[in-house]
Amino acid sequence: MKLFTPLFTVLFSCAIAFSAQAKDQRDYHEMVYDSGCKTCHDQGMKAFPSDEACLQCHDMGELAKQTQRKGHEAAQNPHDSMHYGQEAPCMECHGEHTTKQAICMDCHNFDYPKFK
Numbered sequence: 719m720k721l722f723t724p725l726f727t728v729l730f731s732c733a734i735a736f737s738a739q740a741k742d743q744r745d746y747h748e749m750v751y752d753s754g755c756k757t758c759h760d761q762g763m764k765a766f767p768s769d770e771a772c773l774q775c776h777d778m779g780e781l782a783k784q785t786q787r788k789g790h791e792a793a794q795n796p797h798d799s800m801h802y803g804q805e806a807p808c809m810e811c812h813g814e815h816t817t818k819q820a821i822c823m824d825c826h827n828f829d830y831p832k833f834k
């Protein structure tokens with residue numbers, strides 16, 4: 719058994735290095751990466767960040783104002799919608815290392831020109 723241990727260790731550390739490798743990053747979050755992955759990954763590197771991590775820097779009330787709409791489109795505000803109010807988790811719509819679309823688009827075809 720002992721002979722195999724070093725090889726196993728090498729393979730194992732490779733696996734860790736690989737899984738912890740930086741994936742696709744959003745340009746607009748460059749400064750967040752400068753402070754380290756854990757700025758977002760508050761629940762460890764093997765789990766998705768919590769909403770609280772995003773809310774350190776973003777404010778749901780402010781976001782709701784930024785994406786406010788008028789007239790018959792008012793209820794299409796993704797940050798204050800008729801189905802979920804301000805309670806929908808960020809990651810239902812926004813990806814960091816992956817490309818997503820707003821969950822609303824599963825069922826609707828709204829125009830969200832500012833979506834990233």
Ligand code: HEC
Binds near residue numbers: 757
């Ligand atoms: C340490 C601060 C910080 C954290 C944590 C953070 N962000 Fe950001 N985020 C920023 C800054 C700064 C910008 C660029 C300025 C801006 O557009 O608000 C930005 C930009 C964005 C944008 C693009 C805004 C645009 O320009 O259209 C989205 C979407 C976004 N963040 C979502 C998230 C989500 C989701 C999370 C949690 C997974 C998160 N952010 C965590 C600071 C942060």
Ligand code: HEC
Binds near residue numbers: 737747755765
């Ligand atoms: C701005 C916030 C933010 C930063 C900074 C960030 N991540 Fe993430 N990470 C996310 C989000 C959001 C997800 C959920 C999947 C997705 O949307 O891409 C995620 C998912 C992951 C996953 C997948 C976890 C799983 O359960 O499948 C890994 C691995 C990961 N990130 C690694 C990293 C590493 C390594 C860094 C630093 C180089 C980093 N992340 C920095 C927001 C961030």
Ligand code: HEC
Binds near residue numbers: 802822
């Ligand atoms: C699983 C499917 C589904 C998802 C996801 C979904 N909706 Fe809906 N939505 C519906 C259905 C079905 C109706 C029609 C029910 C009704 O009018 O009472 C509706 C109605 C609406 C209406 C009123 C009718 C219209 O088209 O103007 C708005 C506005 C709306 N949704 C916004 C949103 C927003 C914003 C999101 C994302 C935050 C979202 N929906 C996500 C299924 C969905």
Ligand code: HEC
Binds near residue numbers: 810
């Ligand atoms: C239901 C889907 C959904 C959820 C949940 C959601 N967003 Fe958004 N977000 C969007 C869409 C869609 C846009 C673009 C709206 C538009 O084009 O009018 C957007 C825009 C933004 C912007 C850019 C605002 C601007 O004025 O350019 C930021 C920053 C952002 N979201 C961050 C977040 C954060 C942080 C969370 C969680 C606290 C969150 N979002 C939750 C769908 C969502």
